[in-house]
Amino acid sequence: MKCPGRSPGTGESNGGAAVIENAVGPSARPPWWRTAALAVAGLLAVAACGGGATQSGGGSQEANGSPITIGVLDDQAPLTAVEGAEMRVNTDLAVAQINSSGGIHGHKVNVVFADPQADPSKAVALAQQLVQQNNVDVLVGAVLSSECLGVENLVARLQIVYVSSTGCASEDFTAKQCNQYSFRLTPQGQQVNIPLSSYIVKQYGTKWSIIYPDYAFGQSQLAAYKVGMQAAGGALAQIIPIPQNETNMTPYISKISTDGSVNGLINTEVGADLVRASTTIAQFNLNAKLPIVGVFGKERFAGVYPPSLTGDIGQSPELSDAAKENSFDVAYHTAFKGQLGKEDPAIINTLGNDKAVPGDLGYEAYTAITALKLAMLSSNFTGKSDTSKLISAMSKLKAKQSADFPGGDFQMNASDHQGATTTYIAKINGQQEDVLATIAPDKLPPIGTCQAK
Structure with a gap:
């Protein structure tokens, strides 16, 4: 035209x-x-x-x-x-x-x-x-x-x-x-991971396992959660890097401790790797054994949460369904x-x-x-x-x-x-997202000390 x-x-x-x-x-x-x-x-x-x-x-x-x-x-x-x-x-x-x-x-x-x-x-x-x-x-x-x-x-x-x-x-x-x-x-990063870490440490305990994609983004997430956990009085007791585009998640997911040495799992995978990791986590029935943190947003699952994600906790500036x-x-x-x-x-x-x-x-x-x-x-x-x-x-x-x-x-x-x-901490409940906490922009911590010049 x-x-x-x-x-x-x-x-x-x-x-x-x-x-x-x-x-x-x-x-x-x-x-x-x-x-x-x-x-x-x-x-x-x-x-x-x-x-x-x-x-x-x-x-x-x-x-x-x-x-x-x-x-x-x-x-x-x-x-x-x-x-x-x-x-x-x-x-x-x-x-x-x-x-x-x-x-x-x-x-x-x-x-x-x-x-x-x-x-x-x-x-x-x-x-x-x-x-x-x-x-x-x-x-x-x-x-x-x-x-x-x-x-x-x-x-x-x-x-x-x-x-x-x-x-x-x-x-x-x-x-x-x-x-x-x-x-x-x-x-991003510790701006949201510090508040989220504070919430999960208070609710579930101080020791956490984390899986992360082993490239720039995932390494940044790992560093941010270390800061968040330290600020909240917790710690990453088990750290599991996963290569980008890994098609076989079993060798990595099978390492996640379920013997009581950790209080929960933080999943920072994204994109197609997130879907594969979440599927494997469900296959090992880890959702029933540990609280899972970090997975959030229906758009990552073609608009419909798999049943295995019920109970997972995440944070976001936008909920999947409009209030x-x-x-x-x-x-x-x-x-x-x-x-x-x-x-x-x-x-x-x-x-x-x-x-x-x-x-x-x-x-x-x-x-x-x-x-x-x-x-x-x-x-x-x-x-x-x-x-x-x-x-x-x-x-x-x-x-x-x-x-x-x-x-x-x-x-x-x-x-x-x-x-x-404005950032929401929410729990997946079937196809609903139950808001657990709402954080105003001025309550989020700074991401660092860089000066834009």
Whole structure:
């Protein structure tokens, strides 16, 4: 679809969504990838031309100014299939809402998607291409911590704002190598592990076993839980590293002590490894022998918790199902369902079809875009030349629970560019999540002492 008087720019479709075809080659992508990009391009074209329902955004005027382009690194490798699908749907949703409400002070938001395929070197190369060849104004995304850390180093040289989205959970992103251009909204590491550790030590005991993925993210989680346990008066009595993409979990899960020497198990596996680890834990009937901590979010299980997860405890800024008393969250979940129906069938199937939920993975992607929207509006951002103004606005960003942050309140730490959100500790009860504790953003501990300069 073409808007009257417009022609597509390099690397973009008429509606503003595009795939970098020469980045990794069409044959390397899932078959739905180009189809999905074009489908979303049509959606954005309708929004940019004045179609679509009015949503939370930049105002009611028509978006007819020069476009603002966001480059999104959206991994679609098997390892990151769920994270990538959630990033795609929720990015599409947030951008469509912005454009249907007039864009950013009349400037339509375009999106250029690129698939690093869970490869850190490709993530850095694609980020550089998005900036230098596709001329994007802001970078978003990359799922794996190793990808995010590489892109974070790159943007300091390219001098462009970078906001992490779904994933990117290594503490190091904001605890050790923060810089003025990089931002993360969702609390990670000891920000959430200290409160969670305090809760489980008080409820179950001081000695814990932990399984973790043996790469940057998992090592960061291990370090954070060590700090959390120490702060809570507990300890990690058994530490079991598991290689990334391990298909046979039995040799590792079988090591977990059930002789009374530990009070529970902390499971920090993610993605496909989480599903395999949880399945093996159930096969060994460990759920009946030990409390399991760390597994949370229906989106990780195609929208339906396996029965074996009942009793597991986790933390999240967003519950899997919207609380009826939270009108903002109800509206968000409804909009998510509507957007999901416009996506490629492969994405819909990955997330569980009619059982699909945004969960915390989707919420991270959605709020990455809504935070940028708020900062762009307040700074009158029109493009990369306004980067310094956008950095200042992002650094000071604070929001109450709203359509932009439906799960709860938000505040950015100006010193390290690490966000804090309302966080829920909850227990899985069948298909329900029973909230055990609610922690306000200002009650979360800092992630470190890094200074973004």
